[in-house]
Amino acid sequence: MKDVATAAGVALKTVSRVVNEEPGVTPATARRVLAAIERLGYRRNESARLLRRGRTATIGLVIEDVGDPFYSGMGRAVEQVALAHGSLMFSGSSGEDPRRERDLLLAFCARRVDGLVIVPAGPDHGYLRPELDAGVAAVFADRPGGLDADTVLCANAAGAYAGVTHLLRHGHRRVAFLGDDPAIFTAAERLAGYRRALADAGLGADASLVAMGPPERAGAALSAMLTGGDPPTAVFTGNSRITVAVLRAGHRPPLVAFDDFELADLLTPGVTVVAQDPMGLGRTAAELLFERIAGGRGPARRIELPTRLVPRGSGELPPAPGTAGPGRR
Amino acid sequence: MKDVATAAGVALKTVSRVVNEEPGVTPATARRVLAAIERLGYRRNESARLLRRGRTATIGLVIEDVGDPFYSGMGRAVEQVALAHGSLMFSGSSGEDPRRERDLLLAFCARRVDGLVIVPAGPDHGYLRPELDAGVAAVFADRPGGLDADTVLCANAAGAYAGVTHLLRHGHRRVAFLGDDPAIFTAAERLAGYRRALADAGLGADASLVAMGPPERAGAALSAMLTGGDPPTAVFTGNSRITVAVLRAGHRPPLVAFDDFELADLLTPGVTVVAQDPMGLGRTAAELLFERIAGGRGPARRIELPTRLVPRGSGELPPAPGTAGPGRR
DNA sequence: CGCCCCGATGACAACGTTGTCGGCGAGGAG
DNA sequence: CTCCTCGCCGACAACGTTGTCATCGGGGCG
Numbered sequence: 001m002k003d004v005a006t007a008a009g010v011a012l013k014t015v016s017r018v019v020n021e022e023p024g025v026t027p028a029t030a031r032r033v034l035a036a037i038e039r040l041g042y043r044r045n046e047s048a049r050l051l052r053r054g055r056t057a058t059i060g061l062v063i064e065d066v067g068d069p070f071y072s073g074m075g076r077a078v079e080q081v082a083l084a085h086g087s088l089m090f091s092g093s094s095g096e097d098p099r100r101e102r103d104l105l106l107a108f109c110a111r112r113v114d115g116l117v118i119v120p121a122g123p124d125h126g127y128l129r130p131e132l133d134a135g136v137a138a139v140f141a142d143r144p145g146g147l148d149a150d151t152v153l154c155a156n157a158a159g160a161y162a163g164v165t166h167l168l169r170h171g172h173r174r175v176a177f178l179g180d181d182p183a184i185f186t187a188a189e190r191l192a193g194y195r196r197a198l199a200d201a202g203l204g205a206d207a208s209l210v211a212m213g214p215p216e217r218a219g220a221a222l223s224a225m226l227t228g229g230d231p232p233t234a235v236f237t238g239n240s241r242i243t244v245a246v247l248r249a250g251h252r253p254p255l256v257a258f259d260d261f262e263l264a265d266l267l268t269p270g271v272t273v274v275a276q277d278p279m280g281l282g283r284t285a286a287e288l289l290f291e292r293i294a295g296g297r298g299p300a301r302r303i304e305l306p307t308r309l310v311p312r313g314s315g316e317l318p319p320a321p322g323t324a325g326p327g328r329r
Numbered sequence: 330m331k332d333v334a335t336a337a338g339v340a341l342k343t344v345s346r347v348v349n350e351e352p353g354v355t356p357a358t359a360r361r362v363l364a365a366i367e368r369l370g371y372r373r374n375e376s377a378r379l380l381r382r383g384r385t386a387t388i389g390l391v392i393e394d395v396g397d398p399f400y401s402g403m404g405r406a407v408e409q410v411a412l413a414h415g416s417l418m419f420s421g422s423s424g425e426d427p428r429r430e431r432d433l434l435l436a437f438c439a440r441r442v443d444g445l446v447i448v449p450a451g452p453d454h455g456y457l458r459p460e461l462d463a464g465v466a467a468v469f470a471d472r473p474g475g476l477d478a479d480t481v482l483c484a485n486a487a488g489a490y491a492g493v494t495h496l497l498r499h500g501h502r503r504v505a506f507l508g509d510d511p512a513i514f515t516a517a518e519r520l521a522g523y524r525r526a527l528a529d530a531g532l533g534a535d536a537s538l539v540a541m542g543p544p545e546r547a548g549a550a551l552s553a554m555l556t557g558g559d560p561p562t563a564v565f566t567g568n569s570r571i572t573v574a575v576l577r578a579g580h581r582p583p584l585v586a587f588d589d590f591e592l593a594d595l596l597t598p599g600v601t602v603v604a605q606d607p608m609g610l611g612r613t614a615a616e617l618l619f620e621r622i623a624g625g626r627g628p629a630r631r632i633e634l635p636t637r638l639v640p641r642g643s644g645e646l647p648p649a650p651g652t653a654g655p656g657r658r
Numbered sequence: 659c660g661c662c663c664c665g666a667t668g669a670c671a672a673c674g675t676t677g678t679c680g681g682c683g684a685g686g687a688g
Numbered sequence: 689c690t691c692c693t694c695g696c697c698g699a700c701a702a703c704g705t706t707g708t709c710a711t712c713g714g715g716g717c718g
Contacts, residue, residue: 058440
């Protein structure tokens, strides 16, 4: 900028005025400045500008895995909202590692982002307290975080309830639940929805029908259930990775899966799913964030986005004839 | 920082020294400063620091669609390399819109990123010339860009050649090619590989077996081919979106697909694919980038990553009996 | 003809850091 | 006792912008 000023024979401030299209510059002067800018290939240093102005027009996004379709869809929605607000977006993956999440978030804050959209990996975000006090906005998405901040969730329990009820309506009485580690918020919520659905249908809880743990063990867990005494006639899977693990293990039971996935409709039978809305999640989270950045006050909000049951065949199968008598014995 | 200095009763510079762990500070003084930092919740302003130092420790990534599994996998790899180099990553989607790509890239440059990883949407990147001259590094990934910069590609032609040859080895003589708009670099390259495979097998080119265009029309295009006279006995699809479109349209022909996709192994029959390596693409691109950022000179490099043929059933099917006689008539 | 006002421009400080250099006090050597 | 050295620390400028205020010149008006 200094060079441009020298080249155009004007003061620094005049160049600044031209660049910012501020009034009070003679067209002739402006032309001279613009010519110099063009000639020198000058581009304003946005970092310096933002340092001076205090707003960085930047937000940070931390998700579990940038490569996961669910989260990357969410990221895209956040990006769109950010762009609409003239902001750029840092993004990073926590990989479910709370320490890495912390490092990323603090790195973003050190860059003085205006706000954060966080899919929490760890339960504790106390380290963000000073940042929030310093004016950084934050929104948790998909799972609640360890702070009293705006939160956007999917209707995990209600969705699981609907999915399990769907199976019960098709005559099943013994429905297995294959879920992820119950330490994960969404896994626990979905399990709760499953249990409530059974209870509301007057069915008791049978611990032998529930297997919680890492997806790679889900196939074996289901195999064990099916070869045991009094096996399930239908299965509810708690997330896509588990669904896929079950399918890969060769199982094709009557099935409702939580979370939609590409090509679910092309399998035989098509997989009935409880679809979440990743784009909606991202959009809503980002909109809440920018409300806060714009100065919105008030208590933290908690929004649950509805799920949608998508019947595709696998969830409409009746109990296999010959299996399971009149229910539990 | 000023406040910390006042609180600790030392000069600004001393705080700076403590924060940066520079030598020459008495342990006692350092303790006092650290206490003040803790008490005030001070965090260094990285933007100001980087403004002063000249390096931003930030790179920018522009891909076609953050939500696409192929690109988001790539993004993850880029992110990992960036993190390993202590850099953060801006990311954005061009959505195949050259103008938006330009806006994003220039916005990143205005933030003075150290380098850019670009999946080019448009053919012309002349507008980046001043930025590159100013020292911003750039690497093109997946497609060549309109500048003489490092480029990392998949072996598009060779991969298509291998895939088509695979079909020919299984007895097919009439192989259809369903590809995307040939204005897209990868689509054109894959078409060339297809043609070369046919030529090397002594088969003439039959224009009626080639359909190039948007994925949503691929299903209809194949239907037309199959109901026409002298239909193909096998199909090669030029990318995943086209593959999926074909499958959704209900077709299950002998098939080899360019680009792997989740669950390809679970369909019946499993879909034989020419797998690319998105993580490798991202990793390689990012590594080249950081070499340049570290000061690497020399002419622009162009790297092609090999593809891998993954047989899963659909590509090993023989021509349907009754179809197609001894070849073209 | 003189005054005032206004529009164009410029000088300077400030944003929050870091690099450079100089000062100051203590301790060792002569 | 004096001088030099060295370790600790602080003052100041600079990075590239923008906000504030001053300056300067010309034109309208009394």
